Amino acid sequence: MFYLMTLILSVSRCCSYVSCSKHSNVSTISSCLPDQTTALLQLKQEFAFVKPDFSGYYYRCPLVGNSHYNADIYESYPKMKFWKEEKDCCSWDGVTCNMKTGRVVALDLAYSWLQGPFPSNSSLFKLHGLRRINMAYNNFSFSLIPSDFGRLSKLPHLDLSFSMFSGLIPSEISFLTNLVSLDLSCFKNYYASGLLHLRKIDFANLIQNGTNLSALHLHQVDISSSLPESLANLSSLTSLRLGGCDLHGKFPENIFQFPKLEVIYLPCNYFLTGFLPQFQPSSSLKKLTLDYTNFSGILPNSIGYLKSMSHLILRNCHFVGTIPSSIWNLSELTFLDLSWNDFTGHHQLPSTLGNLAKLTVLSLRSSQLIGEIPFSLRNLTQLNYIDLSDNNLSGIIEFGYFSRLSNLQILSLSSNSLSVTTTNINSELPKFAILVLASCNLSEFPEFLKTQDQLRELDLSFNRIKGEIPKWFWGIGNNKLELLDLRWNELHGSLIVPPLLTSMFYFRISGNNLTGRIHPSFRKWTSFKVLDLSKNHFDGTIPQWLGRLAGSLEFLNLKENNLQGSIPLISTNGSMHNMMRILDLSHNQLRGKVPQSLINCSKLQVVNLGHNQISDTFPFWLQNLSELQILVLRSNNFFGPIWHPHKYLGFVNLSIIDLSFNHFSGSLPSEYFRNWGYMSKAPDRNKSDMASFGKSQVESNYSFAYMYSTSMMSKGLDMELMTALMIFTSIDLSNNKFDGEIPSSVGDLRSLIVLNLSSNSFTGTIPSSLGNLTELESLDLSKNKLIGGIPQQLENLTFLEYLNMSQNQLTGPIPQGGQLETFSYSSFEGNPGLCGLQLSKKCENTDATISFHSKEEESESENGFTWKVVVLRYGCGLVVGIIFGHVTLSRRSCWF
Structure with missing residues (x-):
């Protein structure tokens, strides 16, 4: 009886969806309408089907652990390719219909190999019943997002993320006032600029009109503004993802208190400030990602209330104080990154670390x-990533x-006070993909590496690894090794590497005692980048073959060896797309x-x-390299x-x-520096030190950076500039044979x-424009x-720390x-x-000087402006200048 009643109930429920009786008032359709089929087939004709290649584009800030929030849960294949006219379109892959109306209500074409510009009059916009559109991870060939999306006024869900749209997002998107979820996230291109x-x-309009928004995802869209105040009104938000949007200003603190908010994802907004509030036990927050922002303050102990927290990523912010002990009680954590903050005091890794059993x-x-x-x-035991480097363990x-x-x-244990021993390992080790043991007091190559085939x-x-590199070492990783760093050990002998390591793209072995020639086995490493x-x-x-690797090689550093002969020709290999960005052949005998x-x-x-x-x-032809930032021809x-009047153009980005310690000669016209575009720009005090030059595409999972250094003369000393920043500018023409006047x-x-123009034959006066x-x-x-007096305008140089005007023919008083x-x-x-005052020769006729000042003061007093006022104003300016100079120079001290 029970089964019979269940069957009757099931049949009666079916009658509510299909016409079971001629008396039924429900009109249902079991197939989609013809106009819907036609529109979908027209849509199919608008694109080619090619598996997309997103290499060279970033879908996230290239940082450790910030994997894209949409895991690759989609199977990638051309869905529309299998749409057949003879079949009901409601059964087509990626198509969902309302079975009562026969209209298409959802279109899921993510990862569907669509290629080609998205037409502004696409047949997609004929499907007025659409309630969900997902076209993520296709290749729409850098076309604009059509403004006609704004016509789908009832659309609640729109996902166009990472589909190679570019340009300005149309304002019509803000017309979609019924949006519940919006994802327009995009890639960054080679130069780390957002495509959208x-x-x-x-x-502001999008947020103001989006009162129903639950998910707002604009990751890596270039917004370049502060957050609108109306963002604080989106109390229905569950997910906010605005990473890499160039946001600035202060992040509204009350957003952290939204009752439904589960995800806050804001990485790589370098000038976005903010503080963490006192959290409440009722908070729903599960994922908090603020890495590479300007958030600061202390981490509140109330962070321990976030019992559902799975991701806490605060890498490279400016949090201070101590790490709250309550963090070690967040038992749901799978991802914890507190690296590179400004924590003070000393923290011990607690024994309660074992509470984080789900940590990966x-x-x-x-x-x-x-x-x-x-x-x-x-x-x-769930851990797959550990980085404890740069501490004092x-x-x-x-x-x-x-x-x-x-x-x-x-695993990274580098740069601590640890002594890692690798002998007498009796149990099987995990199969490492990345292993960083720099500065771990190793004296020999670890034997366990022989079995590390991944x-x-x-x-x-x-x-302190000594001796020659053993032959077995080149077999580690089963010839899959991509990155190898052996710098600053005590290795000697010749360097002969097997040609089988064709996957190697990053190899550094500087600061050793290796001898012999550069072995030809390197020529097989065609994937070299560093x-x-x-x-x-x-x-x-x-x-010569090294010059032919320029098609892939980005960084080539051979400095401080005994290399002779000429510089090899750089071959294009039939392509003009040479990737070389840093070339250092200095300190040799070339x-x-x-x-x-x-x-x-x-x-x-x-x-x-x-x-x-x-x-x-x-x-002179180097001027045609529009990205050239550092040029050293010294000694x-x-x-x-x-x-040269017909060859000289100026350096746009230098x-x-x-050019010091050469035999350059001749005079320089007064306009010589007029076309040096980058140095002519007003300094940007808000520019981050992270805006360093030479940002490499050589980004591994561990994000190894290539720290380039170059020596230069500054403040009378030969210094090593460890990380050349675009905000550091220098000209050194010293020890040559230049004559004529210094260009104004x-x-x-x-x-x-x-600026160093010393040891030349410059004549004339010091340009007052130096002020x-x-x-x-x-x-x-x-x-x-040089002749004449020292210009009074030089008193404007409030940052000046080093000055040398000795051994010239200058006259008159030194400006005080x-x-x-x-x-x-x-x-x-x-x-x-x-x-x-600085010299044994004091200025004569001080009375005349006083008289001159008195006359000047007397004449200026007619306008209510006296010399005493000038002194007072100047004194205040000097104090402010020194204080500001100290703050700025303390920031700059990390350059050397």
Whole structure:
């Protein structure tokens, strides 16, 4: 009886969906309407079906652990290819119909291989009944998002993410007032620019009209504005993803208190400020991602109330204080990253770490950790990523400690006070993909590496590994090794690598004692992006085949070896798309000329050929490299002029040029620096130190950065610039044979920090336009033939820390005021005609000077402006200048 009643009920329920009786009032249709079929078939004709290739584009900030929030749950295949006219369109893959009306209500074409521009009059817009559109991860060939999407006024769900749309997002999107979820997230291109842009007013309208929004995803859309106040009204939000949008201003604190909010994803908004509030036990927050923002303040202990928290990612913010102990009680955490903050004091990894049993990622890099690694870490058997580097952890750790962590794939223990021992490992270790053991006091190559057949990236740099590289070492990773860093060990012998390692793209072995020639086995490594053999004892010539690797090679560093001969020609291999960006051949014994084939490397940002024996005229053609930022030709045998009326154009993006210690000669016209575009820009005080040059596409899972360094003269000292930043600008033309007057256009270089024109034969007076260089920290005009007085305008140089005007023919009083008062005798010696407080020769006729000031004061008092007022104003300016200078220079100190 029970089964009979169940059957009757089931049949009666069916009658509500299909016409079971002629008396039924429900009109149902079991197939889609003809106009819907026609529209879908027309839509099919609008695109080709090609599997998309997104290489060279980023779908996220390229940071550790920030995997894209939509995991690849979709199977990628051309869905529309299998749509057949003879079949009911409601049965087609990706199509959902309302079975009562026969109209299409949902279209899921994500990962469907669609290729081609999205037509502005697409047949999609004929499907007025659509309630859900998902066209993510296709390739719409950089076309604009059609404004006709705004016609689908009743649409609640729209997802066009990562489908190669570009340009301005149409304002008509804000007309979709019924939106519940919107995802317009996009890739960044090679230069880390978002493909899509959203105007500030359209962003504000979108949020103001989107009162029903539950999910707002605009990841990597270039918005470049502050957050509209109306965002605080979207109390229905469950997911907010605005990573990499160039947001600035303050993030509204009350948004953290939204009762339904589960996801806040804001990484890579470098100027977005904010604080974490006191959290409530009722909070629904599960994922909080703020890495690479300007959030600051303390981490509240109330963060322990977030019992549902699975992702806590605060990497590279500015949080201070101590890490709250309540974090170790968040038992649902699967992802914890507190790396690179400004935590103070010392933190020990607690034994309660074992409470985080679900943890898969633990990153506490540079978090002021001390003590030993607790035994409880071994209990986190779900871990696949551990980064404890750049702390002060101590003690001896036997590598067999990690044998219980069978899921562990990425491990970094570098730059601590740990001593890692790798002998007597009796149990099987996990199969590592990435292993970073830099600065771990290793004295030999770990034997356990012999069985690591999944290894892709290995860093053993800054250890004490001695001797030759054993042959078995080149077999690790089963010839799948992509990244290898052996810098700064005690390796010697020749470097012969097997040609089987064709997957290698990053290889650094600088700072060792390797000898011999650059072996031809490297020529098989056709995927090379980074090759650093610097600071060894390699000799012979640079092989010609190395020039043919420029098609893929981005960073080539061979400096400080014993290489001879000429610089090889750069071959295009039939392609003009050479990827070379940093070329450093300095501190060798290279001769000949600079090969003009370098002009094929259109992406070059750094050319350093300093400290060689190159004999050539100035390579004017380098001006055609529009991305060139650093040019060093120092200490060679270059000769002739650096200006020619028909060859000289100026350098558009140059920030550092060093031509010192050569035989360059001739005069420079007054307009010489007029076309140096980058140096002429007003300095941007808001520009982050993270805006460094040479940002590499060589991004591994561990995000190894290529830290480039170059030596330069600054403030009278030869310094090593460890990370060349675009906000550092320098000109060094010293120790040459230049004559004539110093170009007055040098005063146009408003962002200049270092200027060295010493040891030449410059004549004439010091240009008063130097007073415009308000960013200048180092000025050296010594050992020239300059005449006349020191311009009073130089008192404007409030950042000036080093000044040398010695050994000239300057005359008159040294201006008293500003930074000029702070320099000693050595800055002005060798100018018999100079006088002043810094010199033994005091200025005569002080009464006349006082009389002059009195007359000036008297005449100015007629306008109510007296000399006393000037002194008072100037004194205040100096104090402010010194304080501001201290703050700024303390920030700049990390450059050296």
